[in-house]
Amino acid sequence: xxxxxxxxxxxxxxxxxVVDCLKQGGVISYPTDTTYGIGCDIFNKKGVKKIxxxxxxxxxxxxxxxxxxxxxxxxxxxxxxFAFKTMKRQxxxxxxxxxxxxxVVPDLLVTKQKTVGIRIPxxxxxxxxxxxxxxxxxxxxxNRSGEEPCHDPNEIHDDLGNMLDMVIDGGILLGDPSTxxxxxxxxxxxLRQGSGDLSWLHQL
Numbered sequence: 473x474x475x476x477x478x479x480x481x482x483x484x485x486x487x488x489x490v491v492d493c494l495k496q497g498g499v500i501s502y503p504t505d506t507t508y509g510i511g512c513d514i515f516n517k518k519g520v521k522k523i524x525x526x527x528x529x530x531x532x533x534x535x536x537x538x539x540x541x542x543x544x545x546x547x548x549x550x551x552x553x554f555a556f557k558t559m560k561r562q563x564x565x566x567x568x569x570x571x572x573x574x575x576v577v578p579d580l581l582v583t584k585q586k587t588v589g590i591r592i593p594x595x596x597x598x599x600x601x602x603x604x605x606x607x608x609x610x611x612x613x614x615n616r617s618g619e620e621p622c623h624d625p626n627e628i629h630d631d632l633g634n635m636l637d638m639v640i641d642g643g644i645l646l647g648d649p650s651t652x653x654x655x656x657x658x659x660x661x662x663l664r665q666g667s668g669d670l671s672w673l674h675q676l
Contacts (some may be wrong), residue, residue, distance in 0.1 A: 536589030
């Protein structure tokens, strides 16, 4: 199903429709502030496993997830004062921050080092979904592993639609994947450079 949602003012009725799908274990494609993502409720093991199948991805490589705001992040990651101040300056934005996980996070989303990747994208649709759902959404780019991320929801629908329960059309997105920054031990380290300016790192 291809669902058109206003990218600036998401219709609450349509957001509820998306969340109903997620609560039933659905897997969706949705816009972020970088590229389109594939996601499900982080607490739905069946949905997470299905995303691994769609992505054809090594199960030892866990996915990141989207939180609604910084206060929500503290439920799933250990946030030091340094990490909080750093994230507060950059989020919402095109960054994934790697932090130590709390015990609340399902094992499928935690690395061997017990860390998690967390995003708060600057995208009204993604944030509205997470707020309505009440807990985070898995996020990984809408493509098979090793392929280029897809920017057009119609192409995602044509390519992966038979494996997804819903594809949200929030317009064409032309960004690169998010920049991944580790904040473990309060020592910032860029793990992947993508969208977003990094000049702020030199001011820490």
